[in-house]
Amino acid sequence: MATTGAERAFIGSFTSAGGPGLVAASVDAAGALTVLGAVDTVPNPSFLAPAPGGSVLYAVSETGEGAAAAFDTAGPLPRLIGAPVDVSGSAPTHLVLTGGHLLTANYTSGSVSVLPVRAADGALEAPVSVLRHEGRGPHPERQQGPHAHQVKQDPTGRWVLSVDLGTDSVRVCALDAVTGALTVHGETALPPGSGPRHLAFHPEGRHVYVLNELEPTLTVLRWDAAAGTLEPAGRTALLPEGTVGESHASGVAVAHDGRFVWAANRGQDSISVLALDVSPEKPVLVTTVDCGGRWPRDLALDPAGRRLYAANEHSGDVTWFDIDPRTGVPSRSGSVEVAAASCVVFA
Template identity: 65%
Template sequence: MGDRQEEQTGARRPGRAYIGSFTSTGGLGVLAADVDPGTGALDITGSSDAVADPSFLALGGGVLYAVSETENGAAAAFDIGGPAPIPLGAPVPVDAAGPTHLALTGGHVLTANYTSGSVSVLPRTADGTLGPVSGQLRHEGGGPVADRQEAPHAHQVLPDPSGRWVLTVDLGTDSVTVTALDAATGTLRPHGATTLRPGTGPRHLAFHPAGGHAYVLNELEPTVTVCRWDAAAGVLTPLGETPVVPEGAPGARYPSEVVVAPDGRFLWAAVRGADTLAVLALAEDGASARLVASVPCGGQWPRDLTLAPSGRHLYAANERSGDVTWFTVDPETGLPERAGSVPVPSASCIVLG
């Protein structure tokens, strides 16, 4: 009866969102929220503080996964069938310090471990829980920024669109490493690495929907490096850099996250310090980018930025102001317009599912 009423009234069931926050600075851990499909508005329904500092989240197979960004780093799985996330067992050690990012591929969860400068692989079991570390790959090297690049600092790990490769963005070594995951053994095989301009401090990357280009957001210099991605060869080639803040903008600027529109026309980047969202127009072939606007992020220190699958709404997790702000995106100009916010102390990440 409910489905029939929904069809007759035109109402749509709410989506779901999951928000990570730093428990060590007053956050509630992992929060769940309903998402209004029309307005993008969030309504918090519950939370769990069972895992310390769950700073980054990922969804897969109806299960939510989180890192525990602590000295004794861990990863955790959550049941999301109810109003609040429920842990599926105890957090599993990643045998590394400071995991900041995780991704799912090949029946495994991979974590990027910032402090240790490594990537850990944990198998997913049939019920979605995590097994012990099956493989680990440590980076080597450093960069010219002495206080930030004294050692490797893996900041993001993700599979490429083809599913053949795993890419790791390392802030400490100014590089993106390409590996192949052996799904049978849960180990990573090094394939190659791309060195970016020294001192840029790459943090995260996002792929163009066509799969032939990637955009590396740099933290230590407020730019995005446009790259060609050859999935057949597993090779990332830098093409050029584009600023994500207007020329002459004052103050410190620390970009954090980058997302690309489903139609490949626009790219958005969150910039901490400036507390802005950069809007970049992409060339039709994806091979270049141009900064067209910079708008307030709706709070302070936007640590994460997420785009709804429809491309209609953007969500900024503003860590220092303690909120998640959502925006309606103009499909013609790419400009985000603030539509609302919800309090989330020490917000660090938001994923939609």
């Protein structure tokens, strides 16, 4: 039987909406999750990032004050390492480890914070720099100012990309691993009012897929790692023509073999399946499938790339799907209850 390539998963949730906090779950050979327990030592651990090859997990605390925390995951349940650290930004929604630092994307304050990671135990230290975005977009409610929604390392490890929903742009930044200074190398404008939320790289490392929250589309960009530049190459609809009703795209994942892209659509409560067989620059919408719940906030592939997991926030569950390797279409396999679920990561 095909395995997931992982023995444990961790699920983030919104404690302010009744979530249990940071949830630990076992993963069996069929990809099924079984909740082992939860810790609520940090409010709203909405997004998580495991340290590669180690037993440390990092979480944002998506609150008005904004914090990040490190957890030791060697035991049955995660254990807080030190105290949560103020990120000097409001409502951090995403985080990434790179260059000996933890970077957080702070939505409300429209900034990216850089926190040193202590090598001895993985504990976090106070921010050494905060990069504040500038600008706005045409949406009268959602784009009155910058809203950093994701921060992600490029495959070479040289650059950091910051996705801003409020300014309709992606910034390419350079991180000084010694000082922690983060500087903007360049900024790429996306269609006005599109509201970019998250991005994912194609496994060949030369293309980027940006998921737009304010319109149901996926923007394709060419990535030049040597120059650190992005070039728009096209845009694809995430929903069939004629679809009615609200849709707010949230999570995006790319198949390990580079043949498919999946995107979660809140409101429509669906997962879009896009094929890349023609070209990495020409995603083709194949179909949409039910997400197994309501308001899918994030999507995650298991480490083996054979299963897809949707964190359904409003229905309070994580649903998993087996992926047809020929068509890329997910088929529902099971689910587990987690109130106000927001993301899933594997360790």
